[in-house]
Amino acid sequence: MDRNAFIRRLLDAAAERGVAGEICCERGESFEVSVKNGEIHQYSVADSAGLGFRVLKDGHTGTASTQILDKDALAQLMDGAIENADLVESKDEQFMYPGDESYPDLNLYNPEIGAMDAAVKIDMAKRLERLALDQDPRITQVEDCAVFSSTGERMLTNTLGLHVSMKSALLGGYVCVVARDGEKVNTGMKVFFTMKPDEVDLEAVAKAAAKEALDGLDGAPVPSGKYRVLLKNDVAGALLATFSGVFSADNAQRGLSRLKGREGEIVAAGCVTLTDDPHRLDSAASAPFDGEGVATRVKAVVENGRLNTLLHNLKTARKQGVETTANAARASYAAGVGVAPTNFFFAPSDTGFDAMVERVGDGLLITELQGMHAGANAVTGDFSLAAKGFKIEGGRVASPVNQITVAGNFYELLKDVETVGSDLEFRAPGTSCFGSPCLLISGLSVAGKAE
Amino acid sequence: MILKSVAEQALNAALKTGGDFAEIYCEDRRSGAMGLVDGHVEAASTVRRHGAGIRVFRGLNSVYVHTNDTSASGLVAAARKAADAVSGDARVGDIRLVRSLPRNVHPIKEMPMDVAGTRKAKLLRDCDLAAKAVSGEITQVRANLTHWDSDVLIANSEGLFTGDTRVYTRLYVAAVASRDGDSQSGREAPGAMMGYELFTDRVDAAHTARIAAERAVTMLHAEPCPAGVMPVVIDSGFGGVIFHEACGHSLEAAAVAFGNSEFAGKLGQRIASPIVTAVDDGTLPGEWGSLNIDDEGLPTTRLVLIEDGILKNYMIDRLNARRMNMPPTGSGRRQDYTFAPTSRMRNTYIAAGRDDEAEIIASCPDGLYAKSMGGGSVNPVTGEFNFAVDEGYLIRGGKVDRPVRGASLIGRGGEILMKIDRVGKDLRLAQGMCGASSGSVPVNVGQPMIRVTDITVGGR
Numbered sequence: 001m002d003r004n005a006f007i008r009r010l011l012d013a014a015a016e017r018g019v020a021g022e023i024c025c026e027r028g029e030s031f032e033v034s035v036k037n038g039e040i041h042q043y044s045v046a047d048s049a050g051l052g053f054r055v056l057k058d059g060h061t062g063t064a065s066t067q068i069l070d071k072d073a074l075a076q077l078m079d080g081a082i083e084n085a086d087l088v089e090s091k092d093e094q095f096m097y098p099g100d101e102s103y104p105d106l107n108l109y110n111p112e113i114g115a116m117d118a119a120v121k122i123d124m125a126k127r128l129e130r131l132a133l134d135q136d137p138r139i140t141q142v143e144d145c146a147v148f149s150s151t152g153e154r155m156l157t158n159t160l161g162l163h164v165s166m167k168s169a170l171l172g173g174y175v176c177v178v179a180r181d182g183e184k185v186n187t188g189m190k191v192f193f194t195m196k197p198d199e200v201d202l203e204a205v206a207k208a209a210a211k212e213a214l215d216g217l218d219g220a221p222v223p224s225g226k227y228r229v230l231l232k233n234d235v236a237g238a239l240l241a242t243f244s245g246v247f248s249a250d251n252a253q254r255g256l257s258r259l260k261g262r263e264g265e266i267v268a269a270g271c272v273t274l275t276d277d278p279h280r281l282d283s284a285a286s287a288p289f290d291g292e293g294v295a296t297r298v299k300a301v302v303e304n305g306r307l308n309t310l311l312h313n314l315k316t317a318r319k320q321g322v323e324t325t326a327n328a329a330r331a332s333y334a335a336g337v338g339v340a341p342t343n344f345f346f347a348p349s350d351t352g353f354d355a356m357v358e359r360v361g362d363g364l365l366i367t368e369l370q371g372m373h374a375g376a377n378a379v380t381g382d383f384s385l386a387a388k389g390f391k392i393e394g395g396r397v398a399s400p401v402n403q404i405t406v407a408g409n410f411y412e413l414l415k416d417v418e419t420v421g422s423d424l425e426f427r428a429p430g431t432s433c434f435g436s437p438c439l440l441i442s443g444l445s446v447a448g449k450a451e
Numbered sequence: 452m453i454l455k456s457v458a459e460q461a462l463n464a465a466l467k468t469g470g471d472f473a474e475i476y477c478e479d480r481r482s483g484a485m486g487l488v489d490g491h492v493e494a495a496s497t498v499r500r501h502g503a504g505i506r507v508f509r510g511l512n513s514v515y516v517h518t519n520d521t522s523a524s525g526l527v528a529a530a531r532k533a534a535d536a537v538s539g540d541a542r543v544g545d546i547r548l549v550r551s552l553p554r555n556v557h558p559i560k561e562m563p564m565d566v567a568g569t570r571k572a573k574l575l576r577d578c579d580l581a582a583k584a585v586s587g588e589i590t591q592v593r594a595n596l597t598h599w600d601s602d603v604l605i606a607n608s609e610g611l612f613t614g615d616t617r618v619y620t621r622l623y624v625a626a627v628a629s630r631d632g633d634s635q636s637g638r639e640a641p642g643a644m645m646g647y648e649l650f651t652d653r654v655d656a657a658h659t660a661r662i663a664a665e666r667a668v669t670m671l672h673a674e675p676c677p678a679g680v681m682p683v684v685i686d687s688g689f690g691g692v693i694f695h696e697a698c699g700h701s702l703e704a705a706a707v708a709f710g711n712s713e714f715a716g717k718l719g720q721r722i723a724s725p726i727v728t729a730v731d732d733g734t735l736p737g738e739w740g741s742l743n744i745d746d747e748g749l750p751t752t753r754l755v756l757i758e759d760g761i762l763k764n765y766m767i768d769r770l771n772a773r774r775m776n777m778p779p780t781g782s783g784r785r786q787d788y789t790f791a792p793t794s795r796m797r798n799t800y801i802a803a804g805r806d807d808e809a810e811i812i813a814s815c816p817d818g819l820y821a822k823s824m825g826g827g828s829v830n831p832v833t834g835e836f837n838f839a840v841d842e843g844y845l846i847r848g849g850k851v852d853r854p855v856r857g858a859s860l861i862g863r864g865g866e867i868l869m870k871i872d873r874v875g876k877d878l879r880l881a882q883g884m885c886g887a888s889s890g891s892v893p894v895n896v897g898q899p900m901i902r903v904t905d906i907t908v909g910g911r
Contacts, residue, residue: 036709039512040512040536041512041513042512042513042514042515042791043512043513043514043515043536044514044515044516044517044791045514045515045516045532045533045536046516046517046518046789047518047519047520048502048517048518048519048789049519050519061494062495062496063494063495063496063497064496064497064498064499065496065497065498065499066498066499066501067499067500067501067502067519068479068499068501068519068521073499076497076499080497081497083495083568084494084495084496084497084568085495086568087485087492087495087568087569087572088491088492088493088494088495089491089492089493089572090488090491090492090493090494091491092493118536141709141710141711143709143711143832178711178832185832185833186833187830187832187833221907224678224679254488254489254591255590255591255627255629255634256591256627258632334496334498336494336496370828370830370835370837371826371827371828371837371838371839371859375825375827375837375838375839375859375909377635377636379627379634379635379636380633380634380635380636382856382857384676384839384857384858384859384909384910385837385859385909386835386836386837386859386861386909402835403835403861403862403863403907404861404907404909405678405837405859405861405907405909405910406909407678407857407859407909407910445678445910446678447678447679447907447908447909447910448907449680449907
């Protein structure tokens, strides 16, 4: 069935059944090529489309979705969503939104990306692999090297009159290299994302991956103990990503965040400002409207250490008697509505990386944390993670370190930030995108070799 | 789902430009999820996924195209897109498919999609009550039920035209215990390749909830784990995640074929302590990581990976079989039609040994008893792994002493395998979702209780 006709019939059917109905439609195309030894290793092209349906009945929502618009789908969506809404017992009232008068114009779609020839992207991937291998004779292998692009559109419409849509496009890639020196082996990786294909600097990407692998070749554990720690920008961003749920009002209202009821209080060091910016370019997490169709806006969640607000959607905001922050999140058309940041980052200062290392004096530079999905407890904030990095001695980066774990607590870490660096970098964007400059933490526990 | 004639047409189109192997994987999947928080069902959803992936090989190169459009014209268009990325001599195609049905070793009694929502809601409420009954310190219970049934059809240019229906059911319970502003959580998540009969035939939902709640309470009263290098006893069941992460991934052809594994080129060599035998078995009836046929249409197998410490086999998919010049092992898996398959684990475990569990603890020098493991990850190139201990205790004077929290284990797979000095008798399996290049797939990990002479334990 034609998509537009399907949508009209579904919304009409909702009205007939006496429920509010909302449809989230997505369509997209994606491309990925990976190369190995100068040849195409894997090549993948996809088109995708899906439709999610949400009904609001007696203050409860139920959802159903489909990737096929056949004659059964209409009834399956309507009956499924209503049955699901009837099963919900939560006392929290849900809402749908009629739409705002205007939405920010973000220009997230660059048609050049959709029009890029496959041959151009294949060539980019081949060049990236070559550049990585040419960085140093000790780079013996490129484990993985790929370039990908995607274009997509999302449309949100409901029986209350909401009708919004957006298009986006993104080009990206990554390279993973292996460095070997005798028996020693280490890996390095670098990812890039952009909306502007002509601004990609493949040489810099290759260099960063090679540097990470080479610099860490001679890694050895340090003695267990408490260390002053400089978290490299992407590591600090990864930690923020892991614990970003503590800023969700949804989690707070369920008792899953210790920031519950702490709005207006100091929760972090004075140098810490955490911003949520849904309008940033080069990010798939940017959008003019959130998952409920509310116009998005930039806000400081933590400002100079003070918690201004938690992140809200319509439900959590109403429950707390505040305005939504337009952080309703739908990971895809099929997902229910939750709460998530958009582009969420530690605001940078003007202290450069070298000055940050100098301020550490003696301690550790952490360049990699592993096992975030397992060694971190999002409820308690506790983490204990395998790490790699370098010693910092007399204010300078010294010998590499590996086979250690770094342990701490995210809530305490926010207070223990001594200085924020200037080198803000964002991680790979998904539903949310996280960023940070390097952060100097006054003390973290490290497990390494016995004294 | 799709007609044989349509599959033949699409496969012929896929090989038009010189490909030497083509495959169609068509999938229609219905899934349901229900979540309960604090005694109330909070969300329920149903999802239907539908689409097909077409794969073409030319030598060692592979192309993958997927689409939601499984009409005859949609599939042929996708096949042409795949063919466009291959260049070689045109092949005059005349593929003739022969239909076959796999032997079904996972009969389903009750399709979970057809079970009334009210029954599912009651199961979740029972979990909530059981968890809260454990202790007044339980402040939050979350219970989720997920299930999906997936019809797959797999056809390839070698004449294969087969299909299967996979049915999965899983319960997840997480309990939070709190006291004086401190809180700890405990989780338990049993699942199986079974229908809703999972909850009458194998899993007691309330018992699952009690385990999660007891773990949360235990950890609430635990002290931070001391850091250092020490002997570690790892309990049965999810303790097998150590083998999965530290060794299993390095035995997948996806790592071995390119030399990105510390175990590449070591078949027939000693890679583990002589008391270690390890198996990857896709044939176990009703198990979470089992399949009748893999996602490339091959029957799954029971594969001995390590026998008495000697490396015996790798897990190999079709494409890497070409690279390694070895036969595939029925290990090709993918999350769904949007992923090209690669070699993956199924039910992977350290086999039962000869040591008495009580003796393993009693003879242990002071160290850590990891009763329940969390997840972890591994770098297959260097073998470096890390994983979290969800429920740990100190071992003092040959006895299990006070509980400790926040522990993690790090090391290198190859070194740990050699340092296993006890393997218990009682093998248990536990369920997990394993993520890799072909997506997230259900796997079992498992082992009896084992002891490792020394591991770096991270703590505070």
